[in-house]
Amino acid sequence: MSGSGPHKTTIREATCRVKYDMTGPDAGQIHFVTAMAPVKVVVVGAGVIGLSTAVCLAENLPNCSVTIVSQHLSPNTTSDGAAGILITTEFPDVPVDRQLRWFKDTFDHLLAIAESSEAGKAGVFLSTGCQIFKEVPRDKKPYWSDVVLGFRTLTERELKRFPHHKFGHAFTTLKCECMSYLPWLEKRFRNAGGMIIQEKVTDLRSLASHFDIVINCSGLGCCSFLEDVDVEPIRGQVVHLHAPWVKNFIRDADGKTYIYPGMNSVILGGTRQVGDWRLEVDEVDRQGILARCCSLEPSLRGGHILREWVGLRPGRRSPRVEKEQIQLQDGRKVPVIHNYGHGGNGVTLSWGTALNVLRLVSQCIQHPPISRL
């Protein structure tokens, strides 16, 4: 780490002191007095997962100093190119109630932004449309149906628009455009006293020697410094089309065809090529995307292409949100909290998994319960 010397404060030394208020308007309340030295937390990564996590920590833990160390910043992260729709799937290794909480916490957080005067600046807004199925799904009402707004089954008349599909849901969800949202989060982070260092991490241990707690939000990047054989790229290509008359989203449940109207363009997708590291736009993929999307929404044929983009989703069977401990050469044990592997759902789960990390960090520093947790 350049620009910071060895740091000797341990977490134990920095834990807060408790004061009991006997008088005044807060009588009977326990106050936690800021400790002598702040707990030094470092967040690796400044995509939607790293920035959400860093903001959550910086705004809720006054006795921590939070630093982001990231190789790339917005607009050069995978998150920047995400369609940003809030739709989730079911991960095999995470209890459903935990997944539900991740999604609901994110939805509620972003809904509040969408309803505020910050919506335009943050790039967060409501989006109504449908998800359609070529075969009737076993579970006609997914576990997340009560998180989104106005969830219902498509009528037969609505389904007639999609002759190759047998079933569908209509609902209102949120779209969070990271090209706006990430700079907006970054500003919020700096306002909360956070620091950002642009640097590649090659070894978690040497980073840990300068901090008390390490949070790993490096997405696919953790392949280079972490032995997690489950992480792999899932290539996604999208086309941005000028077609402002298209207002409602359409998503094929197979995840390979979607149409998402946004603030300045309609995003057409997509591809899901597992293990494919190519970042170049593929001509054949483009033709496939346009053909599939136009077959669902023929009016798109009147649009024109604004730009194209390829990103690599941080693929994993399930996201990894958990704590481990690493031991440094001097014997010091440093908690490392992982928050990566969100695949095609990083925006959808960003705030929920960030709050999960906040709870884990709070446990590490024996911070008092916070009403927002």
Ligand SMILES: Cc1cc2nc3c(=O)[nH]c(=O)nc-3n(C[C@H](O)[C@H](O)[C@H](O)COP(=O)(O)OP(=O)(O)OC[C@H]3O[C@@H](n4cnc5c(N)ncnc54)[C@H](O)[C@@H]3O)c2cc1C
């Ligand atoms: C085409 C496409 C469409 C998508 N659409 C949606 C959608 O509609 N909804 C949705 O929820 N999700 C969507 N996704 C998925 C979403 O983009 C990802 O889940 C999300 O971006 C993951 O965020 P992240 O912060 O983990 O990763 P990233 O955005 O990749 O951020 C990782 C960060 O870690 C940093 N980093 C990596 N390695 C190192 C290192 N060694 N040292 C220092 N820093 C490092 C990087 O520089 C970067 O800042 C889409 C993805 C693609 C490709």
Ligand SMILES: O=C([O-])CC(=O)C(=O)O
């Ligand atoms: O699948 C979608 O609807 C959009 C998305 O999250 C992705 O392409 O990863």
